Amino acid sequence: xxxxxxxxxxxxxxxxxxxxxxxxxxxxxxxxxxxxxxxxxxxxxxxxxxxxxxxxxxxxxxxxxxxxxxxxxxxxxxxxxxxxxxxxxxxxxxxxxxxxxxxxxxxxxxxxxxxxxxxxxxxxxxxxxxxxxxxxxxxxxxxxxxxxxxxxxxxxxxxxxxxxxxxxxxxxxxxxxxxxxxxxxxxxxxxxxxxxxxxxxxxxxxxxxxxxxxxxxxxxxxxxxxxxxxxxxxxxxxxxxxxxxxxxxxxxxxxxxxxxxxxxxxxxxxxxxxxxxxxxxxxxxxxxxxxxxxxxxxxx
Numbered sequence: 001x002x003x004x005x006x007x008x009x010x011x012x013x014x015x016x017x018x019x020x021x022x023x024x025x026x027x028x029x030x031x032x033x034x035x036x037x038x039x040x041x042x043x044x045x046x047x048x049x050x051x052x053x054x055x056x057x058x059x060x061x062x063x064x065x066x067x068x069x070x071x072x073x074x075x076x077x078x079x080x081x082x083x084x085x086x087x088x089x090x091x092x093x094x095x096x097x098x099x100x101x102x103x104x105x106x107x108x109x110x111x112x113x114x115x116x117x118x119x120x121x122x123x124x125x126x127x128x129x130x131x132x133x134x135x136x137x138x139x140x141x142x143x144x145x146x147x148x149x150x151x152x153x154x155x156x157x158x159x160x161x162x163x164x165x166x167x168x169x170x171x172x173x174x175x176x177x178x179x180x181x182x183x184x185x186x187x188x189x190x191x192x193x194x195x196x197x198x199x200x201x202x203x204x205x206x207x208x209x210x211x212x213x214x215x216x217x218x219x220x221x222x223x224x225x226x227x228x229x230x231x232x233x234x235x236x237x238x239x240x241x242x243x244x245x246x247x248x249x250x251x252x253x254x255x256x257x258x259x260x261x262x263x264x265x266x267x268x269x270x271x272x273x274x275x276x277x278x279x280x281x282x283x284x285x286x287x288x289x290x291x292x293x294x295x296x297x298x299x300x
Contacts, residue, residue: 029070036060041087050090064095072099079117089113102187102194123189128158131274139168142215143179146205150220151183156196159185160274162266166252169239175207175215176240178249180256182263186271186285193285193294200260202253204236230254272299 040057047053054061064071075092078084084092093113097104103123106116130152133144140163147161162182169176184198202223207215224232230250237250256262275283275296285294 029067029074033064033067033071033074036064037088037091040091050087050094053087053091054094061095065098068099072096076117079113084113084117093117102189102192105190123192126188126190126280128188128274128278128280130154130159131161131270139165139175139177142175142207143177143181143205146217146220147179147181147183151181151185151199153185153197157185157187157194158274159183160267160271162263162270164256164260164263164266166249166256167246169246171239171241173209174218174240175209177205177207178237178246178253179203179205180253180260180263182260182267184267188275188280188283191280191282191284193283195285200257200263202233202257206240268294269299272296 036057037060039060040053043056044052075084075096078092079089079096090113093116100122103125105121105123106119108116108119111119130148131144132148133141135141143163143165144161147163148159151161152159160183163179164181166178166180168178180200180202182198182200185196187194187196204219204221205217206219206221208218210216221232221236223229233253234250237246237253238244239246271294275281281296283294283296284292287293
């Protein structure tokens with residue numbers, strides 16, 4: 001997609017403006033951004049890079065970022081119209097990069113603002129549903145459904161879970177399952193994955209059998225944070241009705257928590273299966289340090 005077409009598409013989709021309509025420089029959004037940019041560029045004098053200007057005016061810089069795609073649309077329109085030269089262009093380029101995140105396809109950090117914009121082809125988000133368990137184990141099916149429901153964040157992306165089940169105990173119509181679940185929510189931009197949040201939490205999940213023999217969620221207990229972590233696990237490692245302690249179970253859960261490679265690997269396997277099931281054949285997740293954390297090519 002060309003730059004002009006990309007810009008018009010983004011404006012039309014996000015800001016609900018008719019395609020081809022340009023931004024009014026006297027609009028509220030344009031005025032605010034121009035005022036913030038003017039303040040950012042005002043000091044320090046004769047700095048050799050844009051970063052001292054940004055650092056000196058973090059409030060104004062963050063104020064533009066908080067305007068989200070509305071600010072992005074405006075600044076991209078400035079690039080499109082050729083109004084992004086000098087220091088102003090460099091600062092706007094950095095703002096656009098921050099706003100685009102993984103939607104930015106340009107990795108070359110040496111490009112000028114004009115070169116960066118010319119190379120820009122905004123990555124489109126591919127929206128996917130949450131993971132669905134396709135196995136036959138009845139307890140696993142219950143746990144996957146429960147953990148997806150508890151961790152689902154559709155407004156942030158699609159969720160994958162990987163549970164380690166330590167045991168299930170039935171007593172007087174109640175079923176209690178003990179599990180540590182790796183959960184993470186992702187966004188996918190073309191072939192680039194972004195992990196937007198995740199957790200690894202031990203839980204005790206209790207179900208009640210209804211008149212049709214189906215298990216309905218009754219209680220969901222999670223390990224607590226900080227100094228309450230160990231005591232909270234020991235407290236919920238009991239039978240579902242009698243409350244009798246299940247010998248050795250808490251120690252098993254705690255020992256596993258110190259080495260969770262199995263559910264990390266299961267997470268990647270489930271992520272791969274989910275992407276393939278939704279027609280995705282190429283996707284890579286790179287961590288903040290620049291290392292490849294997941295790649296579909298590793299599963300071929």
